[in-house]
Amino acid sequence: MRLALAVTLVVATTGGARAAPRCVTLTACKTACTSGDGRSCRDLGNLLLRATPVDLVGAASAFSAGCDHSDAASCAALAVQVQDGRGVAWDQARAQQLYLRACDGGAGVGCFNLGVMFNEGNGVTVDHAKAKAMMARALLEYAPQCDAEPSWCVNIGYIYEHEMAGAGADFGHALAAYRKGCDHGDLDACASVASLTIHGNGVPKDAASGVALLEKSCTWGGAIACGMLAGTIAGDDPRHAPPRVRTLMEKSCELGNSQSCGKIGAYYGMGIGGPIDDAKAARYQRRACDLGESLACLTEAEVLESSDPRSAADFELRACRIGNLEGCTAIMQLAAAGKIKPDEAMRRDVIAVECFHGEHAACEYLRSKPATH
Numbered sequence: 001m002r003l004a005l006a007v008t009l010v011v012a013t014t015g016g017a018r019a020a021p022r023c024v025t026l027t028a029c030k031t032a033c034t035s036g037d038g039r040s041c042r043d044l045g046n047l048l049l050r051a052t053p054v055d056l057v058g059a060a061s062a063f064s065a066g067c068d069h070s071d072a073a074s075c076a077a078l079a080v081q082v083q084d085g086r087g088v089a090w091d092q093a094r095a096q097q098l099y100l101r102a103c104d105g106g107a108g109v110g111c112f113n114l115g116v117m118f119n120e121g122n123g124v125t126v127d128h129a130k131a132k133a134m135m136a137r138a139l140l141e142y143a144p145q146c147d148a149e150p151s152w153c154v155n156i157g158y159i160y161e162h163e164m165a166g167a168g169a170d171f172g173h174a175l176a177a178y179r180k181g182c183d184h185g186d187l188d189a190c191a192s193v194a195s196l197t198i199h200g201n202g203v204p205k206d207a208a209s210g211v212a213l214l215e216k217s218c219t220w221g222g223a224i225a226c227g228m229l230a231g232t233i234a235g236d237d238p239r240h241a242p243p244r245v246r247t248l249m250e251k252s253c254e255l256g257n258s259q260s261c262g263k264i265g266a267y268y269g270m271g272i273g274g275p276i277d278d279a280k281a282a283r284y285q286r287r288a289c290d291l292g293e294s295l296a297c298l299t300e301a302e303v304l305e306s307s308d309p310r311s312a313a314d315f316e317l318r319a320c321r322i323g324n325l326e327g328c329t330a331i332m333q334l335a336a337a338g339k340i341k342p343d344e345a346m347r348r349d350v351i352a353v354e355c356f357h358g359e360h361a362a363c364e365y366l367r368s369k370p371a372t373h
Contacts, residue, residue, distance in 0.1 A: 033062060038071025045077055050256045054290040056087025067098070072105030079113065084292050085321035090349060092123040092356055103134070108141030108155060115164070122323075123356050132166045135159060146180060153181030154189050161192075161201075171202025187222030195228060218248065223255035227263070238272045246273040253284060258291030265296060289315060294324035301330065309339040317346055320353050328354055 066074025102110025115134030181189025319327030
């Protein structure tokens, strides 16, 4: 469910509860944010997440300012970074508080992520009734936001498509939400319409029309559309994919699709769509890791493990904090082999993550070893 949570946040934090003018440059956003415009702080954070290199610390600071200025979606965006420990301290209790603040402030994405936590038992007792109630609140909050700004319509469709509305998949409601967003110019919504069309979910299957819509949306700058189009061209066996898949996946990554950053890194690392390029593979895998793709963090750690085990451990810790327990295990294996000496902060973070995900022995250790300051 972490993947669904992350995807939804990326979509949601590009929108807003009202159709307000948006700043489009770092300078303009910084000026407006400093003057107290919370929406501009959120836009600033999103620009910093798309920068090269990604500025995680700056983005967290911008989202924090936006949250302080009563922009509820900024609170949710900050919570994602807090939950993953990206650019800010890993703190699940604070993440939950921020999600609740976002939800209470009218940002459906905060309600959604609290629902995910209750459904999966991430740091809270599993409570499917509360999870269902939070998803219902998310839908209620998203409805007026979708009317005000089409980028929020994607989130409504996502809940219905992925069986999060308390029943099975509801492709009819999902398609209606996606079409509404697409008709009003949201390119991610158009990509979702294309996906349903290609697979025949809620609409007659028409792969040609779906691919044509992806082509159009990608040309106009749709990050998700470019990534979907690349995957469609690559097919089930990407080993013989044409060079165009690299161009499309790179464009998707640069437009902010974290999953595409991981995939293009893998393409360069494995020679898909062209020759192997280890430097580009590393650059894109690190970008994907910055944006919250735990598998990309582990891939980079594997590359570094022999030559630089300490740096490998740093990437494994990042994967661990994002919620991939393979990263936690890998750090302990490096320590057991004598390749690294984890400091107390690293060790405690690993154990805290394991406890958060239900490892009772880790929880017992934390209770027996109170933190020292």
